[in-house]
Amino acid sequence: MSATAIRTGAMALRRPALTRRATALRTLAMRRAALTARNPRQIAVPLLTPILFATVIAPALSKALGGLHTHIDYIAFVSVGTVGLLVPLAAIFAGLSVIVDRHSGAQKELLAAPIPRALLVLSNLVVVLALATFQVIVLIAVAALRGGSFDITATGVFWFVAASVLFTVFMYGVAETLAARIPRQEEYIGATPAVAILPFFFAGALFPIHVLPGALAAFAKLLPLTHALALMRYGFVDHRGTGLHDIWGMTNATTEAWLSLGVVAMFATAFIALGIRTFKRSAVS
Amino acid sequence: MQVAYAPDTEFDWPAIEVRALRKVYRGGVEAVKGIDFDVASGEVFGLLGPNAAGKSTTIGMLTTTVVPTSGCARLAGYDVVKEPRKARSVSSVVFQEAVVDGGLSGRANLDLHARLWGVPAATAATRIDELIEAFGVAELIDRPVESFSGGQRRRLEIARALVSQPQVLFLDEPTVGLDPRIRHELLDVIAALRSRRDTTILLTTHYLDEARRLCDRVAIIHQGEIAALDTPASLLAGLGPEILELRLDGDGDAALASLRSRGIATTDAFAIGSSLTIALDGRPAGEAIAAITDAGVRASGFMTRPPTLDDVYLRLTGAPIAQAA
Numbered sequence: 001m002s003a004t005a006i007r008t009g010a011m012a013l014r015r016p017a018l019t020r021r022a023t024a025l026r027t028l029a030m031r032r033a034a035l036t037a038r039n040p041r042q043i044a045v046p047l048l049t050p051i052l053f054a055t056v057i058a059p060a061l062s063k064a065l066g067g068l069h070t071h072i073d074y075i076a077f078v079s080v081g082t083v084g085l086l087v088p089l090a091a092i093f094a095g096l097s098v099i100v101d102r103h104s105g106a107q108k109e110l111l112a113a114p115i116p117r118a119l120l121v122l123s124n125l126v127v128v129l130a131l132a133t134f135q136v137i138v139l140i141a142v143a144a145l146r147g148g149s150f151d152i153t154a155t156g157v158f159w160f161v162a163a164s165v166l167f168t169v170f171m172y173g174v175a176e177t178l179a180a181r182i183p184r185q186e187e188y189i190g191a192t193p194a195v196a197i198l199p200f201f202f203a204g205a206l207f208p209i210h211v212l213p214g215a216l217a218a219f220a221k222l223l224p225l226t227h228a229l230a231l232m233r234y235g236f237v238d239h240r241g242t243g244l245h246d247i248w249g250m251t252n253a254t255t256e257a258w259l260s261l262g263v264v265a266m267f268a269t270a271f272i273a274l275g276i277r278t279f280k281r282s283a284v285s
Numbered sequence: 286m287q288v289a290y291a292p293d294t295e296f297d298w299p300a301i302e303v304r305a306l307r308k309v310y311r312g313g314v315e316a317v318k319g320i321d322f323d324v325a326s327g328e329v330f331g332l333l334g335p336n337a338a339g340k341s342t343t344i345g346m347l348t349t350t351v352v353p354t355s356g357c358a359r360l361a362g363y364d365v366v367k368e369p370r371k372a373r374s375v376s377s378v379v380f381q382e383a384v385v386d387g388g389l390s391g392r393a394n395l396d397l398h399a400r401l402w403g404v405p406a407a408t409a410a411t412r413i414d415e416l417i418e419a420f421g422v423a424e425l426i427d428r429p430v431e432s433f434s435g436g437q438r439r440r441l442e443i444a445r446a447l448v449s450q451p452q453v454l455f456l457d458e459p460t461v462g463l464d465p466r467i468r469h470e471l472l473d474v475i476a477a478l479r480s481r482r483d484t485t486i487l488l489t490t491h492y493l494d495e496a497r498r499l500c501d502r503v504a505i506i507h508q509g510e511i512a513a514l515d516t517p518a519s520l521l522a523g524l525g526p527e528i529l530e531l532r533l534d535g536d537g538d539a540a541l542a543s544l545r546s547r548g549i550a551t552t553d554a555f556a557i558g559s560s561l562t563i564a565l566d567g568r569p570a571g572e573a574i575a576a577i578t579d580a581g582v583r584a585s586g587f588m589t590r591p592p593t594l595d596d597v598y599l600r601l602t603g604a605p606i607a608q609a610a
Contacts (some may be wrong), residue, residue: 020403027400031386031393038388106394108384109445112348113401114374285310285351 011150024115026044028123035097035105036127042097046089047135050082053206054143076150076237079143081165081205083232084225086139087132088171088196094128097173098279099185111283118276125172125272132168150236161236162261166268167228171196173271180275180282199225210246221247224267227260296450298362299323300453300485301330301347305356308342316342318509319356324485324502326452329478331500332489333598339509340489341381344457347487348378361452374402377446381458383438388432391422391441394430395448402449409448416444419473436467441476447484454478456488459496475499493594503594505601512601524553524564524592524600529573531561532586540582549576555600562596565589 013248036042058078067074101107110120144150174195182188202216203209203225209217220226234257241253248256293539301324308317317339324330332340340425345351347358349369363372392413401408403541411451420440430438436597439459446454459475460468476499478486490496496503497517504514513520533540537556544550544563561584565573570589577584 023403024401027397031389031397034393035388104383104387106384106386106397108350108380109378109398110401111350112373112376112378113398114370114403115401116370207373283350285345 020082021116021119024113025047025119025123025126028110028115029126032097032124032127033130036094036131042093043131043135046086046093047138049089050079050086050135050139051142053082053085054079054139054148055146058143058148059146068241071240072233072238072242073149075143075146075148077233078206079140079148080232080237081200081229082139083136084167084203084205084229085197085200086135087164087168088141088200090132090135091128091168091171091175092192092196094124094131095170095183096188098124098176098179099182099188107283117280117283121176121272121276121279124176125169127174129168130196132164136164151239152236153239156235156239158235159257160232161260163228163231163235163264166261167224167263170224170264170271173273173275174266176275177271177278180278199223202226203229204243204246205229206254208243208246217246224264227263230262231257231264293595298359300326300328300361301487302359302362303343303347303356304347306343306353306358307355308339308346308351308524309354316509317338317346320504320511321428321504322504322511322514324487326485327483328501329486329488329499331496331503332487332506333493333496333503333594334489334506335491338506340506341457342509343506344455344489345485348376349373375451376453376455377402377449377451378455379439379442379446379457379459380460380596383442385438385442385445386428386456388429390428391426391430391433392417394441395426396447398445399494404449406526412448412450413555416447425581434467435463436470439463439467439471440474443478447478450484452483452485454484454486456486458489458491460490460492472498488602493598497594505598505603513597520594520597521592524596525566526591527565528587528592528596529565529570530588530590531562531563531577531582531584533559533561534583535559537561543580543582544577547576549573549580553600557599564592564598584597 039070054075058075061078062074098107111117140150178188178191178195182191202212202220203223204220205225209220209226212220226247229240230247233243234241234253240255241256244253244256244260248259250256301322303320303322305319305321306317307315309315320339320343322330328416332343334340342351346353347360347365349365349372353366361373361375363375365372386397389397395413395416396409399413404412417426420443422437422440422444425433425437430441443456443459456475460471462470472495475488478484479499488496488499490491500517502514502516503520505512505520540561541550541554541556542563544554545552550563551566553566555562555606563573570587574587
């Protein structure tokens with residue numbers, strides 16, 4: 001018996017592993033981006049509520065209550081806070097796409113491809129990061145046009161970007177884990193309030209956490225969103241790091257920022273690893 | 286530079302090699318009970334059986350989406366458990382249900398496969414154009430796949446599987462759910478794949494006419510075990526050139542027992558409900574009918590006909606394949 005063995009199918013495995021994976025990741029990300037672009041609601045809907053908060057609710061509350069009674073501009077404070085709603089909604093929408101892919105899309109074809117299956121998760125993450133970046137830029141721009149006062153420096157951009165990227169990675173890890181474990185869209189959507197919306201109200205998105213009762217403030221400090229928002233505000237709104245002091249109670253804001261970044265990074269690493277593991281396990285029986 | 290995984294020269298192993306392959310799902314359901322078979326390079330091999338016979342689990346193990354409990358399987362020499370990516374690199378699958386990105390164009394779906402299987406861009410472009418023409422989807426290839434009919438989508442999926450020129454092509458129930466006209470058109474398409482002697486095809490189906498038309502050899506799988514494996518002609522030859530089918534007035538099993546005890550029916554005979562089928566083994570039909578009547582078996586109708594794979598299946602499993610499905 002004989003047959004030719006050099007085939008293009010095997011060519012995929014002949015290139016250097018890193019190049020091969022980078023090419024596959026790019027291909028999968030382009031696919032996800034193309035599918036996302038066909039669904040403008042996935043891009044626009046997560047933006048609506050945060051923009052409403054930043055342009056209507058925050059100015060109204062600021063006017064009615066006199067703001068935070070500190071050096072911090074309340075519109076800017078709430079605008080950054082609503083990133084804590086925007087990113088989870090974007091991630092949850094992306095997770096929904098995974099379920100759609102499984103039921104009526106090409107997921108089986110992708111699982112049959114000669115690529116590491118973790119790339120299927122990571123390529124979705126790349127697109128979520130790009131989408132969330134676009135959405136956050138729009139949100140901040142709209143808030144600035146509405147009168148929000150931001151103080152943006154190069155160092156501030158670093159803290160803001162690092163916190164928002166790591167928080168997005170964390171949230172997508174959560175969304176991917178849920179999408180892999182929950183069989184139906186209806187059940188997945190049912191889990192959205194608990195995962196994407198509830199933490200928003202505890203994490204100091206609309207007010208500083210020091211105004212919460214002691215137990216709730218302690219709970220808030222355990223949430224990665226609380227750390228992420230404190231970092232983003234440290235970067236764009238409050239260079240004194242008031243939110244970071246509320247968490248850590250230290251005097252050096254930079255040290256507190258690194259500590260909070262470490263917390264968000266730890267959650268991001270743990271949950272994206274969990275998301276990949278859960279996806280890979282759910283893909284085989 | 287990465288070590289080349291694929292063999293550089295001709296190989297001596299079967300394109301598909303299955304040894305004592307077994308799968309027990311959580312809960313203890315033993316879907317596949319230690320099956321063995323080889324498929325030679327270029328062969329078209331059919332896996333026949335009803336739903337829940339173990340076909341899909343077998344395909345799942347060969348395509349690395351189901352982890353075997355024990356045993357082993359190789360595609361072009363690559364172990365599906367130890368070297369899953371290498372095994373996937375030499376194979377493509379056409380799934381039973383629609384597995385496409387409906388929002389993307391037909392061409393984008395083909396291109397995605399080419400990229401993921403590492404087909405060089407220039408080669409892929411040429412090959413995709415050839416396949417688009419060969420499969421008659423040129424006029425709709427740039428439309429979103431969600432606008433394709435069932436038959437058009439199926440053609441696209443088969444074309445997609447061929448973009449990477451797989452050594453092993455899995456066709457999992459490729460015609461299920463299609464209307465008869467489209468089904469026959471698609472059978473022509475699949476029959477044309479037989480000319481690609483460098484591609485080994487494993488086809489699962491519960492349509493026995495498909496298997497007879499398309500396959501070099503077939504394995505009849507029943508309750509997780511291979512009940513028979515041979516060429517369609519050899520399987521049919523086991524029942525002789527002609528069989529006698531009786532429509533009984535009473536219980537088929539009782540009549541069969543009576544005829545066997547008198548030596549009129551052999552172990553090849555089988556009863557399904559009130560229907561009794563007996564291999565004539567060269568006897569004249571009239572002589573057999575007379576013997577049956579003399580034995581006191583009352584029949585409302587008799588018919589002689591050549592055996593079909595359906596009869597082979599019934600003899601081996603005791604259940605009509607369509608009924609079990």
